[in-house]
Ligand code: NAD
């Protein structure tokens with residue numbers, strides 16, 4: 001297979017012919033080659049996006065634009081199987097996960113943000129003036145212009161469309177730089193855009209890496225008006241520096257080291273099930289995933305034993321294996337990083353409750369990026385494994401004795417993306433939720449997402465909020481018009 005850039009409505013190879021390999025994380029076999037954008041390719045994409053702003057897209061009435069985006073959502077659903085196969089091949093994730101989360105949400109992102117925009121009122125204020133006639137103020141939103149979308153590999157279509165949906169709904173044009181690990185669904189979306197009649201240049205894709213490659217060329221391009229990024233905090237810092245030139249707007253969704261707080265008064269069945277999902281779904285590669293679990297002492301032993309038992313029931317296997325609910329990590333490189341933390345945990349004095357190594361997957365899959373789901377206990381609060389984001393299928397469990405202690409432990413981190421609180425006491429639920437220094441809190445649930453709500457992180461987990469009307473704030477320029485009557 002060959003994954004080309006999608007520029008101005010056409011699939012094109014790099015001007016200099018450069019490519020890189022794309023490998024299947026299940027067995028490290030070659031999926032295909034991907035064009036690697038040079039500065040000239042990125043320039044062509046950005047200029048196409050700029051040009052499209054003054055073409056039919058720029059003239060289109062909001063209702064027409066919204067109708068087109070609804071068509072895009074429908075077309076993703078019609079080509080569901082192709083998107084599903086592409087996403088599973090790139091990431092190795094079980095079909096059962098991608099078919100319930102990644103692809104439906106990839107389509108829903110186009111509908112939800114169109115609806116939000118269509119139903120969002122603009123503000124208006126009548127002002128008294130000394131002559132008694134008054135003045136009318138009203139808010140008018142226009143697109144920001146060309147938006148650079150830099151996305152990661154863990155939920156490729158979902159996280160990319162979470163940004164492309166509102167960007168296009170607001171009338172912008174986009175240049176997307178998907179992760180080098182997962183080029184397929186962003187490319188396939190180019191076909192869908194053409195099939196739906198989205199004008200050329202509105203949606204562009206350039207492939208490549210970060211530094212001195214497509215990511216850097218895109219974020220430093222002077223015609224980019226805003227940059228929306230999802231990925232690691234350290235990458236976010238680099239992109240912020242690039243955005244500071246020309247004072248371009250940024251939206252940053254970055255890393256996390258998210259806590260779960262399990263109180264003795266919770267429904268333990270639900271807490272175990274929810275923590276299982278939050279720590280291990282998608283092989284732990286979810287920014288909202290739980291890596292630190294704090295359990296009130298009376299239920300600590302039982303919780304650890306039950307989570308261990310459930311983890312040991314996970315079935316590792318290929319995406320198409322219907323029994324499998326646990327795939328490989330995204331790449332051998334990421335496996336190396338996660339495995340280094342497994343070794344570090346032991347050096348730092350952890351008790352390995354389960355897992356901790358690389359599983360034997362048999363001759364056909366042993367060259368893939370497999371890793372065991374892992375639970376630790378007994379680490380000190382300042383251990384690196386407790387403080388640094390691992391982004392793998394692992395968590396550390398620690399007991400606590402009081403609500404105050406649990407809150408202090410949960411907040412003792414540089415990150416602030418989300419927290420999960422498990423308690424049947426509603427007063428405690430509100431108290432603890434409001435004390436969490438994060439952008440999102442779930443009480444007695446996890447990753448229960450309503451697209452109309454704000455999404456984003458506190459502290460080093462990000463800057464700004466997207467989702468619902470909050471996305472409109474970032475993706476449009478609000479102008480106040482004052483009319484003297
Ligand atoms: P990453 O930061 O390595 O890469 C993300 C994207 O940035 C990729 O497309 C990459 O090519 C690009 N990039 C890298 N360096 C760049 C540079 N110098 N200039 C421009 N672009 C550059 O992240 P990843 O490994 O793909 O994803 C995992 C990380 O993403 C984790 O830290 C995870 O927590 C985070 N994440 C956060 C959220 C969220 O919503 N907060 C969601 C998913 C993932």
Ligand code: 6OD
Pocket residue numbers: 154155159162285286287288449455
């Ligand atoms: O559900 C969402 O809207 C969202 N942005 C999820 C992010 C998951 C991170 O891996």
